Amino acid sequence: MKKYLNNIWLGIYTVLIGMKITFVHLFAKNVTVQYPNKHPLDKAGGDKMPMNARNRIFNDMELCNGCNGCARACPVNCITVETLKVVPGDAPPLKNGEKRGLWVTNYTIDFAKCCFCGLCIDPCPTEAIKMTTEFEYSQYDRGNLLYKFSKMTDEQIKQKKELLANFTAEKAKKEAEAKKAAEQAKAAEAPKPETGDGK
């Protein structure tokens, strides 16, 4: 009987305690914010997003030297890098003053695949690729999530390709000439050992 009454008492008492707690909270300050009005990137937002938050990736093409390190580091293969060799003297140096060795003709990140792990940031030698705080980029079409960072137009690429082709052709020609010359020189030098060998 005592247990029975105690149970009833506990039931009522704990319910009242709970009601007291919720009643106090009824007048507490709200913790949620109205999202687009109070943006997490603004100071006004309740909990400001830190600057190192890992959201959409940005690649600075002025700095990118096309080393492909980020694409190799990516666990989901969402980065595609295509490059073209630079003809000496043709390209301006990178923003940090380094010599540009490759034209990046295509630098695409598929943000539908990206898992925001941040592994691509570390291997970058020029600190071109970084993660930004930009997080609002939803799209109706998955294709729109393919972000092309390379600013080179098709024409430019074509031009550069031609340039490279010319250059390589010239180089090949030069090399061939050089080789020829070398061979001629060799041929000129050749008889001696031949004679030496011949007999």
Add this chain to the structure above:
Amino acid sequence: MSETKRIEFEYSQIDSERMRLNVGPQHPSTHGVLRLEVELDGEIVTEVVPHIGYLHRCFEKHCEKMTYPQVIPYIDRMDYISAMNNEWPYVMGIEKLMGIEIPEKVEYIRLIFAELNRIANHQIAIATFGLDAGAFTPFLYLFRDREFILSIFEKASGGRLLYNYFWVGGLAADVHKEFKQDVLAIVKQVRETNKEIADLLLYNKIFIERVANVGILPADVAINYGCSGPVVRGSGLAFDLRKDAPYSFYDRFDFDVITGHGEVGTVGDCFDRNIVRFHEMEQSCRIIEQAIEQMPMEGDVREKLPKKIRPPKGEIYTKAENPKGELGFYIVSNGTDKPERIKSRGTSFVNLSVLPEISKGYLFADLIMILGSIDIVLGEVDR
């Protein structure tokens, strides 16, 4: 003397049949995409058959094609509630294989983050457990606090849920300057909320009635089923890898292993499993406070490593006390930069296997509570 006529009432005479109920994969309280095939006799559960694998992505196969650092984001997604704790045994294993000594500061930061994540995980566990019982308000109070913890993680790693923060040989980034004050503020907040939750939910008479003497799991059954973490500790067995096989700096701290002792019912019931989580949060707070005191703020957080992480040929099994139990990684290395095989011991996977055993004979509403008290994450069950 008149003869009383007794009505013979046999069960088999009633035209009754058992009902097979399909709980899930989409159901409010299966904590993800778990499907339970339940056989009901009225409201009484007579059989439970879990069907898992709806979230299966064969991460172990993926790992074979990945380099070692690339595996870490995948491991984050196993138990996505406590991603920091998941990464730890994995990186610990590779560091052990490669013989890397990591700086003291890194070890402390890892430890603090792991304990913070343990608190965050237990908050979710208790919150969803309350939600299963129908109490919605404590759920949001606990989530509010969890967000504060996640903010600290975000400040350090940049991610709120999936961090990729523990790297082989160190951390992805250093912590911010006010780290210590922020963590201590959170510890204070957690304690305050916990007091409220105890009054509002855990010691509420209705809640106690719901969870006491329900889903009793004896300690020997728990061991035989390989349960670990709060599930086995709720059965009164002090099995905690932080004490039993101390890794990292856990031997430097003073904390207790919480076990259930049948406070309101039988040892090993749902209440015990839940209250173990609740008190473990307090223990984690204690560890964090001690660690914050001892932690050096100066120093680098990353060890110099070769560009490609290539552990020597070998195999290792590392385990750590995840919030949900023993999380182990069996890493087989073949000397290249890609693992030969990574086998994970998913804590929830093992803990869930005990569900059919302990839920028979209870009411259907109890089945939901038992499932909630086991605290599974389907990302880890299905891997």
Add this chain to the structure above:
Amino acid sequence: MEHQILTFYDWVAKLSSSELVALILIVTLPLVFLIVYALVAILGELKISAFIQERLGPMRTGPWGIIQPVAEVVKLLQKEDITPDAANKPLFNMAPFLMFTAAYAGFAVIPFSSHFVPAGINLGLFYIFAMGSLAVIGLVMGGWASNNKYSLLGALRSVAQIVSYEIPAAIVILSIVVLASSMNLQVINANQGGWFWNWYVFGGPGSIWKLLVIPFTFGMFLLYLIASLAETNRTPFDIPEGESEIVAGYHTEYSGMKFAMFFFAEYANMFVVAALLSILFFGGWNSPFGDFMNGPIWGVFWFISKSFFFVFVQIWLRWTLPRLRVDQLMGVSWKVMTPVAFLCFFAVGLWAMLK
């Protein structure tokens, strides 16, 4: 005790010299009130739950989201009305309307003011109780006709629950009838006139010796509050729709307008039991302060604010408490509430005899 004062009905009939207008008006006014109230209650539920949980609640529709319930109703009306193939169609379609009708029928005898009651029948209390029980038929119909196992479980749970909670509730009501020696709600209200200590929760009008009976009347109030929660399927007794267990219980398969009907019925029921609480225990349309702010118009104010307070208590409880299990629910009803109700009935009966 018959009321000889001019009622709202007579007044309108006299003014428009047509009984029909008065009839229509007296029937539609509660319906209008019900719809407005339901919108307010939905908003209240949203906002109170939000504030308890330190959220903001709906904020987008209108200033501070006050048009949110309208938006929700419009949304529900627009939604496709799905009838499952395997459902028993006539019953499935009838159930929500039956439930709403039962809830709305209760309004027929609720005295909003000393001069306004749609039907001042002498069996008002009995009638309202009967109508409350009709809802269970709607629940079972909906649950069974859905041909869904969750719905069936919910329906069966609700039958067991409502039937067993009607017993303590009936005994409590019986005690009030003993105190008031009438089943007419107007008479019960009128009995509690004067200051607030004349309310039945404080033992009703009487000498200082009524202090002895106050614990019992207050207990009766608590009993009826709990029983009314169970009858309206609100937490902690919301097992027929227990979201975490049986998805949505009896209305799992419902959508669109029919779901809205269930929704409305629930809120209407909430008001009916809240109104009954305020009438039986808190003086209904009487002002708590004697003649201060008393009168037919003020009566409406007092009645509605008292009822709203109990609606608020229901909402408040819902966002505080977890849910009971089905067997514990029965246990509470049969092992605790029924004996205590009998005890109170006995004590009150003794008091009424000796008075």
Add this chain to the structure above:
Amino acid sequence: MLAQEIYEKLKAEFGDAIIEFKQEPFFDPFVQVAPEKLFDISLYLRDTPELDFDYLSLLGGMDYKENLGVVYHLYSIKLKHSFILKVTVSKDNPVVPSVERIWRSADWHEREAYDMFGIRFEGHHNLIRILCPYDWEGFPLRKDYVQPDEYHGMKVPY
């Protein structure tokens, strides 16, 4: 108890069934046993009081290119020591005795190993797929596994 001592104990008890003991740097020490004797060895490991391996941490299938294998990670909660057992079976007839009756935790682990590697555990009460769909074909974690193009008309590679 150290792995060496456990090995010696096992060797004394089972003799030839214990094939190999490996204790090298970078390797957790393990014992390779013959699959035929696995059940008895497991029972012995669990029931001998000074070993008392009551806790099966992990049971994992392995693919050693030419053979399949199963690794058992044992732990003793009371004595706090651990031990590793390994068995190897041929790919043509991968049959291993089930230890489900010794450690119930092996139940789902063995189903997973069957699911992923096609290792059949003899004596398991319900050896069906667990993670993959019940009608999935092939064993995904085998090294020579080829991903199917289609599953019930759905494209498999995303």
